[in-house]
Amino acid sequence: MTEQKYVHGYGKEDSERLVKQSEALEGILHAEEDFPAGTQILEAGCGVGAQTVILAHRFPEAEILSVDISETYLAQAEERVRSFGYTNVTFRHADLASTDLPPESADHIFVCFVLEHIPEPEAALANLYRALRPGGSVTVIEGDHGSAIFHPESPAARHVVDCLIELQYRSGGDGNIGRRLYPLLTDVGFAEVIVTPAPVYVDASHPDLVEGFTEKIFIAMVEASREAAFRAGLSDPARWGEGIAALRRTMEPDGTLYYSFFKANAVK
Amino acid sequence: MTEQKYVHGYGKEDSERLVKQSEALEGILHAEEDFPAGTQILEAGCGVGAQTVILAHRFPEAEILSVDISETYLAQAEERVRSFGYTNVTFRHADLASTDLPPESADHIFVCFVLEHIPEPEAALANLYRALRPGGSVTVIEGDHGSAIFHPESPAARHVVDCLIELQYRSGGDGNIGRRLYPLLTDVGFAEVIVTPAPVYVDASHPDLVEGFTEKIFIAMVEASREAAFRAGLSDPARWGEGIAALRRTMEPDGTLYYSFFKANAVK
Numbered sequence: 409m410t411e412q413k414y415v416h417g418y419g420k421e422d423s424e425r426l427v428k429q430s431e432a433l434e435g436i437l438h439a440e441e442d443f444p445a446g447t448q449i450l451e452a453g454c455g456v457g458a459q460t461v462i463l464a465h466r467f468p469e470a471e472i473l474s475v476d477i478s479e480t481y482l483a484q485a486e487e488r489v490r491s492f493g494y495t496n497v498t499f500r501h502a503d504l505a506s507t508d509l510p511p512e513s514a515d516h517i518f519v520c521f522v523l524e525h526i527p528e529p530e531a532a533l534a535n536l537y538r539a540l541r542p543g544g545s546v547t548v549i550e551g552d553h554g555s556a557i558f559h560p561e562s563p564a565a566r567h568v569v570d571c572l573i574e575l576q577y578r579s580g581g582d583g584n585i586g587r588r589l590y591p592l593l594t595d596v597g598f599a600e601v602i603v604t605p606a607p608v609y610v611d612a613s614h615p616d617l618v619e620g621f622t623e624k625i626f627i628a629m630v631e632a633s634r635e636a637a638f639r640a641g642l643s644d645p646a647r648w649g650e651g652i653a654a655l656r657r658t659m660e661p662d663g664t665l666y667y668s669f670f671k672a673n674a675v676k
Numbered sequence: 677m678t679e680q681k682y683v684h685g686y687g688k689e690d691s692e693r694l695v696k697q698s699e700a701l702e703g704i705l706h707a708e709e710d711f712p713a714g715t716q717i718l719e720a721g722c723g724v725g726a727q728t729v730i731l732a733h734r735f736p737e738a739e740i741l742s743v744d745i746s747e748t749y750l751a752q753a754e755e756r757v758r759s760f761g762y763t764n765v766t767f768r769h770a771d772l773a774s775t776d777l778p779p780e781s782a783d784h785i786f787v788c789f790v791l792e793h794i795p796e797p798e799a800a801l802a803n804l805y806r807a808l809r810p811g812g813s814v815t816v817i818e819g820d821h822g823s824a825i826f827h828p829e830s831p832a833a834r835h836v837v838d839c840l841i842e843l844q845y846r847s848g849g850d851g852n853i854g855r856r857l858y859p860l861l862t863d864v865g866f867a868e869v870i871v872t873p874a875p876v877y878v879d880a881s882h883p884d885l886v887e888g889f890t891e892k893i894f895i896a897m898v899e900a901s902r903e904a905a906f907r908a909g910l911s912d913p914a915r916w917g918e919g920i921a922a923l924r925r926t927m928e929p930d931g932t933l934y935y936s937f938f939k940a941n942a943v944k
Contacts, residue, residue: 523942533875552934554825557823557855575763584829587825587826587934590932591932604877604878609871612858662859662862668875
């Protein structure tokens with residue numbers, strides 16, 4: 409098994425960032441869903457289990473199968489879920505780019521922050537479509553880094569965000585995938601595709617978001633690309649430092665940040 | 677009296693676009709407000725009266741004073757309001773950059789798509805603050821052209837949007853002002869400033885928005901800058917045509933467009 413190259417890395421700090429991200433975003437990303445007892449939920453690309461614990465908590469009577477391409481992440485996810493005492497999750501290795509999953513087995517498929525890292529999201533979605541029972545539903549949540557706007561706007565801040573987007577493209581992903589969810593799902597054959605933006609707006613009147621989103625999620629996500637940006641020759645320590653400082657400038661009392669996630673719901 | 681240079685022009689087509697824009701956006705922009713009978717509402721920058729008729733309709737027992745710097749627009753606004761039969765609106769010429777307005781006279785001030793065109797929005801807001809009675813409230817709604825993202829993304833499409841933004845800067849305005857509402861209002865002294873994003877997401881599942889927003893509002897707004905972009909040497913017919921075609925490409929079944937307005941509510 410080969411672990412896919414992952415722009416955000418597999419380090420401990422990164423795992424913690426991904427978990428914090430999920431916790432902070434729970435209210436934004438999880439809203440109306442409800443599933444009856446016995447529902448077979450497939451979490452495709454569970455990563456370190458950040459969303460898994462949320463699913464396990466929200467749907468205690470569902471049977472959740474969480475898969476990932478990374479054995480490292482699977483082990484962390486399993487440990488996290490066990491540490492919370494949840495017993496409704498099974499973990500399994502699977503590559504979404506292959507047909508590892510049993511056909512028509514899931515009642516609902518949940519995909520969060522996964523497609524943005526996959527070279528062929530169409531193929532992954534086709535495999536997930538195959539794994540979904542007729543009449544089943546899917547939820548896909550992705551960010552869109554190109555949606556980020558901030559005040560003060562500056563070329564320096566834009567530079568580091570562009571580095572992240574460019575690195576994600578070079579590794580075969582698409583950091584701007586949020587805006588593409590509608591065509592991606594309809595092309596694969598999903599029906600009743602409804603895409604809803606989930607924007608996060610931050611200013612000084614929301615100090616929890618200044619820290620919890622701007623600093624700990626958005627800037628931390630950009631920061632995680634630092635070394636890769638240097639290796640790729642896209643930036644250097646001076647430019648990078650200037651860019652991160654410019655992003656941190658948006659956390660001051662007169663600064664703002666706006667970023668949008670996109671959530672797609674569809675059925676088979 | 678001199679009419680301020682207005683990036684969108686004062687032509688008939690433009691007036692119709694501005695009215696269509698308001699009608700299509702009514703649900704997005706006007707939500708929770710309610711004012712008791714006799715409330716003195718000041719509409720600062722009524723333009724052709726696109727929002728005026730909405731205010732007049734929604735608050736029939738309020739007394740609305742609508743002002744604008746353009747006598748041309750004021751005449752059109754008055755004609756529009758009279759043609760609907762509303763009698764609760766008074767029109768008056770005023771320059772928001774001066775202290776034309778009586779102090780502490782308004783219970784509520786409504787400002788929509790105005791600050792983006794004004795060289796000194798801080799000064800205009802300070803004058804409006806002065807015109808508001810203590811305890812009164814303000815609503816400011818502005819777009820943010822830099823928030824526009826679309827699929828397919830392309831340098832050609834981005835070029836024409838950037839032309840609009842650049843022209844607006846050169847004429848003293850700021851097409852990206854939406855993200856700045858929070859600091860603008862707090863700096864002037866307004867309290868309890870709450871900014872809420874009002875995003876518009878368009879894909880083929882919303883054919884009314886494909887036509888009503890993407891084509892008739894967003895692309896029409898960009899198109900209105902065509903001649904000015906040529907005069908300023910920012911574009912030429914070939915590049916412009918390519919850019920508009922790329923924007924129209926987002927109206928096809930696999931295309932998407934995402935644009936955010938920002939709404940600020942505050943009190944004195």
